[in-house]
Amino acid sequence: MVKYKPELKAQIVHEYLSTxxxxxxxxxxxxxxxxxxxxxxxxxxxxxxxxxxxxxxKRNFTADFKLSVINYYQTHEDSMAEVADRFDILPSQVSIWRSIFE
Known part of the structure; x- marks a missing residue:
């Protein structure tokens, strides 16, 4: 997996939003x-x-936070990746928490 510098990411996002x-x-x-x-x-x-x-x-998440993420995922039509972006977490975390919850 290639890692990109934050400056490059910001430059590309800025170009997209301003041009x-x-x-x-x-x-x-x-x-x-x-x-x-x-x-x-x-x-x-x-x-x-x-x-x-x-x-x-490393970030630690409370049980309440995890449940709110799963609740949001189950009550909205967003994809797992979209939910992850909304809560600033990895999509795999949403999947794992969902499996544990079920």
Whole structure:
């Protein structure tokens, strides 16, 4: 898995939001997949610029938080990836918590 610098992510997201360039154009310009750029844009729009930076520490989640994520997933038509982006967690965490809950 390729890791991209937060500065590059921010630059691409800024170009997308401030110019008429499409995600497809940016994908070709930077040789980065469209789905990756889409995820960066969505995370930025939901959680701000800090969502593009790497985490420096392990996070611990409360049972209430986990239940609220699962409740949101079950009551909305969002995909697991969309729910994960909304709550700033990994899609695999949503899947694991859902399995445990069931």
């Amino acid at each position: 008429a360039q499409s995600i497809n154009d940016l994908s070709e310009k930077y040789h980065i997949g469209e789905s990756q750029i889409s995820r960066w844009v969505q995370r930025y729009q939901l959680n701000g610029p800090d969502a593009l930076k790497p985490r420096r520490h």
